[in-house]
Amino acid sequence: MSEEKGTAIGAESQASREGYASVPVDGKSAKDEEKEVRGSLLREHAEQEFASELEELGKLDKKQRPPNWRLSPQAVVTYLLGGKLESGFEVSPKYIGDRRIIEIAVATLTTDRALLLIGVPGTAKSWVSEHLAAAVSGDSTLLIQGTAGTSEESIRYGWNYARLLADGPSMAALVFSPLMRAMQDGKIARVEELTRIPADVQDSLITVLSEKTLPIPELNSEVQATKGFSVIATANDRDKGVNELSSALKRRFNTVVLPLPKTVEEEVEIVRQRVETLGRALELPAEPPALEEVRRIVTIFRELRSGVTVDGKTKIKSPTATLSTAEAISVVNSGMAIAAHFGDGTLSAADVASGLIGAVIKDPVQDKVVWKEYLETVVKERDGWKDLYRACREGS
Ligand SMILES: Nc1ncnc2c1ncn2[C@@H]1O[C@H](COP(=O)(O)OP(=O)(O)OP(=O)(O)O)[C@@H](O)[C@H]1O
Numbered sequence: 243m244s245e246e247k248g249t250a251i252g253a254e255s256q257a258s259r260e261g262y263a264s265v266p267v268d269g270k271s272a273k274d275e276e277k278e279v280r281g282s283l284l285r286e287h288a289e290q291e292f293a294s295e296l297e298e299l300g301k302l303d304k305k306q307r308p309p310n311w312r313l314s315p316q317a318v319v320t321y322l323l324g325g326k327l328e329s330g331f332e333v334s335p336k337y338i339g340d341r342r343i344i345e346i347a348v349a350t351l352t353t354d355r356a357l358l359l360i361g362v363p364g365t366a367k368s369w370v371s372e373h374l375a376a377a378v379s380g381d382s383t384l385l386i387q388g389t390a391g392t393s394e395e396s397i398r399y400g401w402n403y404a405r406l407l408a409d410g411p412s413m414a415a416l417v418f419s420p421l422m423r424a425m426q427d428g429k430i431a432r433v434e435e436l437t438r439i440p441a442d443v444q445d446s447l448i449t450v451l452s453e454k455t456l457p458i459p460e461l462n463s464e465v466q467a468t469k470g471f472s473v474i475a476t477a478n479d480r481d482k483g484v485n486e487l488s489s490a491l492k493r494r495f496n497t498v499v500l501p502l503p504k505t506v507e508e509e510v511e512i513v514r515q516r517v518e519t520l521g522r523a524l525e526l527p528a529e530p531p532a533l534e535e536v537r538r539i540v541t542i543f544r545e546l547r548s549g550v551t552v553d554g555k556t557k558i559k560s561p562t563a564t565l566s567t568a569e570a571i572s573v574v575n576s577g578m579a580i581a582a583h584f585g586d587g588t589l590s591a592a593d594v595a596s597g598l599i600g601a602v603i604k605d606p607v608q609d610k611v612v613w614k615e616y617l618e619t620v621v622k623e624r625d626g627w628k629d630l631y632r633a634c635r636e637g638s
């Protein structure tokens with residue numbers, strides 16, 4: 243009996259995740275019901291949002307799938323990078339950038355080594371990790387969020403104390419961590435911000451990654467990983483307050499560096515695409531932004547980031563803020579919200595100015611000087627940027 247309850251605990255969140263799909267209300271089919279609930283979610287998991295793409299890829303996928311994988315490695319790469327299937331079905335690109343990077347990441351997951359995605363903030367580490375887990379395991383929710391307060395229990399397992407006190411240690415009293423569930427089900431576990439986790443807690447991953455087992459000494463037992471299990475961790479190499487990754491742990495990961503977008507065009511395309519999908523998801527009553535407006539924001543971000551203008555002629559100072567692609571996306575996105583609700587529905591310079599200033603000026607003293615100088619020497623002088631110059635001056 244205790245065994246039975248044990249599975250119930252492990253399966254609990256799974257059931258509540260899927261539970262809504264199986265209870266028909268008002269004579270609606272379970273599927274309609276599910277659609278309705280999902281339609282009201284602020285953000286769907288990748289495997290929900292792109293369910294039709296994953297299904298179509300699975301149907302046409304004739305290549306060999308590693309044990310417990312939903313798709314073949316080639317199909318996983320197509321899911322991430324997008325493409326046209328032989329049936330004519332269009333798979334949207336999730337990651338924009340070097341194909342090789344994604345191939346290496348996917349190939350790593352077919353081996354017994356875990357995958358570590360590193361890079362500066364906003365280079366789509368979490369995004370890629372979520373989509374990889376969705377494509378490989380059909381489940382991106384087995385997630386451990388790394389923080390300074392992440393404890394060993396949240397990586398290994400915890401206890402249901404009421405049950406522990408009542409019945410003593412048993413499988414039924416065990417609370418499975420996402421990692422443990424992934425091992426049991428042969429899925430991918432995700433560890434976000436690995437280097438924020440204190441070093442000694444990080445090390446509790448070592449046995450799991452090298453021996454593929456998680457000992458439960460209290461029960462004189464263990465959970466052995468099923469085929470298909472792997473770990474994708476992300477870490478950023480810029481933020482303050484991060485811990486070193488121990489070298490013992492480092493050796494158990496294949497590291498893949500996600501770079502910043504190489505060209506303005508690439509970055510514009512990322513921002514345009516994300517803003518469009520976000521706008522749709524948030525049901526913003528605004529026109530998709532004009533490419534030119536996106537290009538200006540991206541150009542400003544890239545110039546301030548690199549400390550030189552795109553023509554390579556003028557040196558400028560960089561602000562303390564990181565100014566990642568992710569932030570460019572959010573500047574355009576909040577500009578869209580302003581345009582939609584308080585403007586004429588088309589993104590203009592005035593709509594993005596406040597977001598832009600907010601993104602650049604993180605340190606009220608230092609960054610203000612940098613921004614002002616950039617505004618006066620670069621923005622003001624550029625052809626066709628007068629409106630932006632004026633809007634930014636008014637804004638600051
Ligand atoms: N090359 C890219 N292709 C597609 N989307 C990208 C790319 N680079 C950034 N993005 C977008 O940027 C956003 C932020 O990415 P994400 O949150 O994954 O960054 P991160 O690397 O995890 O950052 P952090 O270090 O702050 O956690 C996502 O919405 C993602 O779509």
Ligand SMILES: [Mg+2]
Nearest residue numbers: 367368369476
């Ligand atoms: Mg992240």
